[in-house]
Amino acid sequence: MSVVTIVGAGVIGISWARLFDAAGWEVRISDPRPDLGELVERELAGRPVTATADLVAAASGADFVQEAGPEQEEVKREIFATLAAHTRDDVVLASSSSSLLPSAIARGNPAADRIVVGHPFNPPELMPLVEVVPGPRTAATTVDRALEVYRGLGKSPIRLKKEIPGFVGNRLQKVFNEQAAHLVQQGVIDVPDLDHLVRASLGLRWAVTGPFESGVLGGGPAGMRHLVEHVGSQLAFDAGRPDPARTGEVLDAVEQAYGTGETAYAHLAARRDDRTRAVLEPLGWPDLPSQDTQGQ
Ligand SMILES: NC(=O)c1ccc[n+]([C@@H]2O[C@H](COP(=O)([O-])OP(=O)(O)OC[C@H]3O[C@@H](n4cnc5c(N)ncnc54)[C@H](O)[C@@H]3O)[C@@H](O)[C@H]2O)c1
Known part of the structure; x- marks a missing residue:
């Protein structure tokens, strides 16, 4: 049985x-x-997982590290x-980091060729994507092995061509979330309605087509070129940025809408998981090929 630390x-x-554990690894x-x-x-509970504060003991003999x-x-x-000092030299060392460059994590590390970012989306158990981000010193074999491991877990990983802070998912999310906070601060919409708006429109759309494919469809038979030249040309306003000094107001509104603490978290997490499970299979996960651009 392969061992993951x-x-x-x-x-x-x-x-x-x-x-x-569900995929048959010793954890x-x-x-x-x-x-x-x-x-x-x-x-x-009920899973044969070994837990220890001793990283050296946990890493020794591992076949993959996350x-x-x-x-x-x-x-x-x-x-x-x-990890570099206590794992074999064929073991991939993957970081779940949401934004840190693999080259920064690997700075000064003699095993930089084995270090890669394998960034999941929360919760990794349900979200199909893992962004695999190599640094300049990451070996191609490391990336290949990470992709193979994630596919073996039933994930749908994507390899980025090169590193950039925040990778792709969180760069998109940063722009989007900043605009959401700005709109709340400007008094345009409140927190629950903004979430409702996204769930009932952009979130649903992007779960099905992604932004570029949506653009193609938005333009009709003339495609995204028509959409950009027609509707897109009128979106020439400055979108603005949220005021960092007023972040607390937005956080207060979020806490008022959703609550905080164990009970609220457990309720929201269970609802999110139920809804995510309900749509994964109908949408074709985990088997939908990400490169399917021709409808074949
Ligand atoms: N939360 C998310 O939505 C999310 C999504 C994708 C990726 N990530 C990334 O995953 C990583 C973990 O995030 P999280 O949200 O689970 O954080 P978390 O705060 O819930 O957990 C971090 C854990 O690390 C432990 N820790 C502290 N020092 C340690 C050490 N020296 N060795 C081992 N463990 C140590 C802490 O005790 C804690 O249990 C981060 O790099 C984060 O960027 C988070």
């Missing part, structure tokens, strides 16, 4: 653990948090230095 038992690490999870035992008992520790460059560099 998961580093970090937070929101993402626990979900990776369930996914690897080890490492985290210095004092409640690791209770957490694993609660979140991974790091999901704090999003801090310095902490990740330290974790990857330990």
